[in-house]
Amino acid sequence: MALSSILLHPAGAALVTLALSLFLYLASARRPRITRSGQALRKPPGTVPILGNGLIFLRPRHKLFDWFSRCEQHFGLETFEISVPTLPPGVVINNPENLDYVFKNEALFQKGDLFRQLSWDLFGNGIINADGALWKAQRKAGLHFLSAENLKVLNDAALPAYLGKSMRQIARTAAPPGSERDSNATVLDLQHVFHEITSQVMGKLAYDMEMHTGDEFTAAFEHASGCTTERFQNPLWFITEVFFGSKFRQSLRTIRSVGGNIVESAREKRAQTAKRDTNTADDEADKSGSAAHSGDAELDGISGSLIYSLIDTLGEDKKLVADAALNYLSAGRDTVAQALTWTMYLLMKHESATAQILEEITQLRASVATDNTRPPAPTFQHERLTQPDDDEGTYHSTAELFTPAKVPYTMAVFYESLRLYPPVPFEIKQCTAAVTLPDGTHLPQGTVIFWSPWSMNRSRAIWGPDAETFRPERWLFQEEADDSENKRLVLKTRPAAEFPVFNGGQRLCLGKKMAELMAAQIIPSLVEKFEFVPGFDVHGEERISGSSLTLPMKDGLPCVAVLRG
Ligand code: HEM
Structure with a gap:
């Protein structure tokens, strides 16, 4: 039977996915592990053996964002581990301190092979892909x-x-x-x-x-x-x-x-x-x-x-x-x-x-x-x-x-x-060397780091209890003008690591x-x-x-x- 007909059949596709995942799972068992204080990191609820979080990644994109938000609500600012078959081991960071460290250490956290491989056909050697x-x-x-x-x-x-x-x-x-x-x-x-x-x-x-x-x-x-x-x-x-x-x-x-x-x-x-x-x-x-x-x-x-x-x-x-x-x-x-x-x-x-x-x-x-x-x-x-x-x-x-x-x-x-x-709404970097984040999470070389501006921007830990409410006033403050009679409205800035939209x-x-x-x-x-x-x-x-x-x-x-x- 041709591979195409196997894949077109749901049972066939599931079998191929399972076999491939098992192979990758066994291959990855000997890799250095992601740890914090010597312990493995927590994984999101619903993580399954071998397939990890792979099925969640197959959902439509807006559902995937919601999932990232739900994970953020579950873990708060704690860094957690996710796994998707065929991808290198990965963590999700929501803590601005960790993200600040990533931003400030460009040489340690680069676009990397994974991003380049997946987006090569569209971006080639353009700035989005290049290091x-x-x-x-x-x-x-x-x-x-x-x-x-x-x-x-x-x-x-x-x-x-x-x-x-x-x-x-x-x-x-x-x-x-x-x-x-x-x-x-x-x-x-x-x-x-x-x-x-x-x-x-x-x-x-x-x-x-x-x-x-x-x-x-x-x-x-x-x-x-x-x-x-x-x-x-x-x-x-x-x-x-x-x-x-x-x-x-x-x-x-x-x-x-x-x-x-x-x-x-x-x-x-x-x-x-x-x-x-x-x-x-x-x-x-x-x-x-x-x-x-x-x-x-x-x-x-x-x-x-x-x-x-x-x-x-x-x-x-x-x-x-x-x-x-x-x-x-x-x-x-x-x-x-x-x-x-x-x-x-x-x-x-x-x-x-x-x-x-x-x-x-x-x-x-x-x-x-x-x-x-x-x-x-x-x-x-x-x-x-x-x-x-x-x-x-x-x-x-x-x-x-x-x-x-x-x-x-x-x-x-x-x-x-x-x-x-x-x-x-979603960013990926890869470690060029083994590194320890400010919260103590140890990442072996090649680890993929995910962060989602979508979920960080809706985090109550960062934006307060009304994080999900549209409230433009949160961006404004009154600044004294020179003549002190008048006050003028000025836009507040937030550190990039708290508001990573740009x-x-x-x-x-x-x-x-x-x-x-x-x-x-x-x-x-x-x-x-x-x-x-x-x-x-x-x-x-x-x-x-x-x-x-x-x-x-x-x-x-x-x-x-x-x-x-
Ligand atoms: C609301 C509008 C915009 C948003 C939210 C935005 C957001 C971002 C983000 C998140 C990145 C990092 C992406 C990555 O990791 O590869 C980025 C990079 C970049 N953006 Fe924007 N952008 C906006 C508008 C623009 C405009 C108008 C331009 C220029 C015409 C521009 C040019 C670039 C370039 C060249 C980079 C790559 C920078 C580098 O890798 O050194 N962006 N932008």
């Missing part, structure tokens, strides 16, 4: 791409342009005030809207190319990301993919081909620019085409800066440059779109928070209007929103107005959403600032202009995440946009 010199080089190129000057152009030109475009599209189908229950009202998917904005921003700034959420490449990338995640959950992935992985393989081919094209096209544009520059040495800013107005010129001036920087740093290896470039899509485009989606979801569930954002905007606009030293910021106009794409000026005012420091309440909402729905240590997320700028501009702009009426039962079951390395909302975020009166 050592290759990682350092890509980080340097990324720092250049995310420089203060580039972020200013992102804030002042790119975001107003792409957000403006999306807002006009929403406005065209938005219902007039009071008509949201009309059965003809157009239902839109806000996740799609955010993904479109971040695709365009990243496409232009990072790669100097048009990128849209509905294109073939994006669909391929999403599929491949889902399949890569499943590898982390399914110990038999290398067998099942032989039979069921044809779409995955096709997606990877599409991704590689687009990656190659990005590099090729960047090289060609550079060559053309160099030629043009020698002919007309006077126009340094006009690198990739004509610019109609100053915002466009600024944008054109930095577009493609990631890919150019990667080519400069990594040299001629086209595959390596393409891998490095595409890692930024998962890191930068998807995370931000998802974070904004969960934020709007929580705002739909908590109307009082939406009202407070509106109040913050009103006060901000009033303070600008009474400040005689500066011209009043123009307000949005409905007529402009519903006109065709003439984005000149309409949104530029918000770029200056809606910055993280000026909208602390909005940022608190964003941070509270990141806490409850971290876009990277990772920490030397591998702290490079795009944190970019994400914050985007949130500070996008959330108030949308909330000020539209009311979003949920196209789902807000009091019903919680929305869940789809299968991915990050945290997309399954089936998107359906809603009806209503113009505010």
Whole structure:
């Protein structure tokens, strides 16, 4: 009988899994053990002999997160051991002291062979997968791409342009005030809207190319990301993919081909620019085409800066440059779109928070209007929103107005959403040498360390008894202003090891600032202009995440946009 027919039969598949697990179990019996005070670590309730926690890992992803949370409730901050057939021995850490130690000892805790092996087909040698010199080089190129000057152009030109475009599209189908229950009202998917904005921003700034959420490449990338995640959950992935992985393989081919094209096209544009520059040495800013107005010129001036920087740093290896470039899509485009989606979801569930954002905007606009030293910021106009794409000026005012420091309440909402729905919900590192954690847990070389921002962010031991409640105020405090008459709201920061949403240590997320700028501009702009009426039962079951390395909302975020009166 062919192996495929054995695996397709449930009893056959179970038998093969059992045989493989038994083999691995016996092979692992002689390995050095994970201990604390000379004793084996506790294991989660429901751990079974040989298969360990393997069956739990086969559950849908959102159920796996819940399981991590339940384990955290059971063990508190105690480090515990988990085992999954085919994976090296592993521990789960929830204690911020341990995580701080991991963040501060990059050389001891690396991505490692396990992570690299499972995500190799998607990430190759890109920054998410790389350790050592290759990682350092890509980080340097990324720092250049995310420089203060580039972020200013992102804030002042790119975001107003792409957000403006999306807002006009929403406005065209938005219902007039009071008509949201009309059965003809157009239902839109806000996740799609955010993904479109971040695709365009990243496409232009990072790669100097048009990128849209509905294109073939994006669909391929999403599929491949889902399949890569499943590898982390399914110990038999290398067998099942032989039979069921044809779409995955096709997606990877599409991704590689687009990656190659990005590099090729960047090289060609550079060559053309160099030629043009020698002919007309006077126009340094006009690198990739004509610019109609100053915002466009600024944008054109930095577009493609990631890919150019990667080519400069990594040299001629086209595959390596393409891998490095595409890692930024998962890191930068998807995370931000998802974070904004969960934020709007929580705002739909908590109307009082939406009202407070509106109040913050009103006060901000009033303070600008009474400040005689500066011209009043123009307000949005409905007529402009519903006109065709003439984005000149309409949104530029918000770029200056809606910055993280000026909208602390909005940022608190964003941070509270990141806490409850971290876009990277699950992390893995592997020990390069035997090591003892601050809580005394001894880990042999090769041990896998798991931590789940999802469960740590919901830990009562870290966040108090209301850890599972949406409460943006936990992020705010009143700071005395210079004249001591006024107090202003300021956002609290938390140590990375307590709030590991952006990772920490030397591998702290490079795009944190970019994400914050985007949130500070996008959330108030949308909330000020539209009311979003949920196209789902807000009091019903919680929305869940789809299968991915990050945290997309399954089936998107359906809603009806209503113009505010
Ligand atoms: C809300 C949005 C974001 C969140 C929650 C987030 C979170 C994270 C996390 C958890 C990591 C560590 C992942 C790992 O262990 O491999 C990471 C790494 C990284 N992020 Fe972000 N990120 C966000 C936005 C961005 C943006 C906008 C960019 C850039 C365009 C970006 C670029 C990167 C890069 C390059 C790394 C790898 C850093 C390194 O390994 O040295 N991220 N991010």
